[in-house]
Amino acid sequence: LFDSVPQAPRDPILGLNEQFNTDPRPHKVNLGVGVYYDAQGRMPLLPVVAQVEQDLADQSAARGYLPIDGIHNYNLGAQQLLLGSTSSPLTEQRAVTVQSLGGTGALKLGADFLQSLCPNATVAISNPSWENHRALFEKAGFTVVEYPYYDANTRGLDFEAMCSFLEQLPDQSIVVLHACCHNPTGIDPTAEQWQVLAELLVAKQHIPFMDIAYQGFGTGLAEDAAAVRLLAEQGIPMLVSSSFSKSFALYGERVGALTVITTDAAQSPRVLSQLKRLARTNYSNPPTHGAKIVSTVFGQPERFQQWTQELQHMRERIQSMRQQLVVKLKEHGVVQNMDFILQQKGMFSYSGLSQEQVHTLRDEDAIYILDTGRICVAALNAHNIDTVAAAIARVLR
Numbered sequence: 001l002f003d004s005v006p007q008a009p010r011d012p013i014l015g016l017n018e019q020f021n022t023d024p025r026p027h028k029v030n031l032g033v034g035v036y037y038d039a040q041g042r043m044p045l046l047p048v049v050a051q052v053e054q055d056l057a058d059q060s061a062a063r064g065y066l067p068i069d070g071i072h073n074y075n076l077g078a079q080q081l082l083l084g085s086t087s088s089p090l091t092e093q094r095a096v097t098v099q100s101l102g103g104t105g106a107l108k109l110g111a112d113f114l115q116s117l118c119p120n121a122t123v124a125i126s127n128p129s130w131e132n133h134r135a136l137f138e139k140a141g142f143t144v145v146e147y148p149y150y151d152a153n154t155r156g157l158d159f160e161a162m163c164s165f166l167e168q169l170p171d172q173s174i175v176v177l178h179a180c181c182h183n184p185t186g187i188d189p190t191a192e193q194w195q196v197l198a199e200l201l202v203a204k205q206h207i208p209f210m211d212i213a214y215q216g217f218g219t220g221l222a223e224d225a226a227a228v229r230l231l232a233e234q235g236i237p238m239l240v241s242s243s244f245s246k247s248f249a250l251y252g253e254r255v256g257a258l259t260v261i262t263t264d265a266a267q268s269p270r271v272l273s274q275l276k277r278l279a280r281t282n283y284s285n286p287p288t289h290g291a292k293i294v295s296t297v298f299g300q301p302e303r304f305q306q307w308t309q310e311l312q313h314m315r316e317r318i319q320s321m322r323q324q325l326v327v328k329l330k331e332h333g334v335v336q337n338m339d340f341i342l343q344q345k346g347m348f349s350y351s352g353l354s355q356e357q358v359h360t361l362r363d364e365d366a367i368y369i370l371d372t373g374r375i376c377v378a379a380l381n382a383h384n385i386d387t388v389a390a391a392i393a394r395v396l397r
């Protein structure tokens with residue numbers, strides 16, 4: 001049976017992580033996977049999470065099955081964080097949210113749901129996009145195309161090309177958009193550009209599928225949700241995958257949510273019933289621990305406040321690493337203008353390093369960067385930034 005099974009390619013992100021973990025060099029630096037490390041280079045357990053975990057441990061509660069769609073208050077909290085409390089989909093019962101296995105699980109649930117509704121629709125992802133987007137939508141049965149996004153010459157967004165591509169797509173295509181902190185480039189449309197995109201999506205009846213995995217890492221929780229909120233007010237069907245992996249540093253707990261915005265409240269229970277069916281036939285029901293932590297934080301104003309401060313601290317540390325990286329690169333003799341690193345938002349910097357330069361850094365310096373040149377700025381700290389900047393300066397020479 002298994003003789004003909006071909007070797008699957010290594011995952012470009014998590015596969016690199018595996019390689020990093022087996023690298024015996026003690027000075028190795030992992031700038032690959034999108035994970036936040038603190039100033040000491042450790043993955044943090046947020047104090048607010050530790051406190052809630054202590055409370056939960058004190059309660060010694062039994063672990064029954066969750067409802068198929070997850071913890072009700074978790075789903076409500078996820079909706080409010082995304083949409084704000086007064087948005088029309090919420091007040092009109094047009095938002096359906098189910099707890100998912102991380103942001104990836106939300107994308108997969110959404111992709112499978114859409115496949116059952118419009119199997120022949122084209123899915124458009126940005127060029128470049130998160131490495132898993134293409135594979136995930138193709139596995140769900142869709143044809144995936146790429147819309148222009150990043151312009152290597154300006155190191156910015158090629159908005160005109162993006163719009164004209166989306167204009168030419170067949171009506172009712174599925175358009176995957178990064179709501180904030182674009183992964184991998186760190187370049188987001190401006191508020192005015194989102195407005196133009198909203199009009200275009202409505203005119204073409206495209207179905208936006210927004211991916212928001214880094215809410216709170218750009219400018220702030222509400223600011224980073226502005227694009228989701230704008231599109232949600234357009235009265236069009238849309239899907240949103242959200243993740244608390246990064247914002248709560250609960251990566252391994254798989255805390256995500258899929259929100260579907262319907263166009264009529266009467267559709268919502270039927271949509272929910274189908275999402276539950278998909279969940280049930282995939283993994284039955286979601287896990288308890290991470291979602292309990294997140295929903296507890298959502299439900300306690302003081303803890304919520306504490307969480308937003310801890311998130312702000314992570315965001316500001318990343319911004320300060322961006323500034324220091326630019327300074328250090330100059331100090332180490334980089335003559336090119338690297339100020340673009342300061343404009344990018346979120347955990348990543350699309351460095352412009354070639355695959356060859358990336359491989360040299362990996363082989364000679366034990367510095368791990370994705371083949372695309374994406375650097376996780378959130379893994380830089382005072383102890384490694386000098387070495388990293390010096391090595392990058394060397395390969396850029």
Ligand code: LMR
Nearest residue numbers: 013014032033034130183
């Ligand atoms: C990343 O882009 O590095 C993260 O989203 C982790 C992942 O699952 O790929």
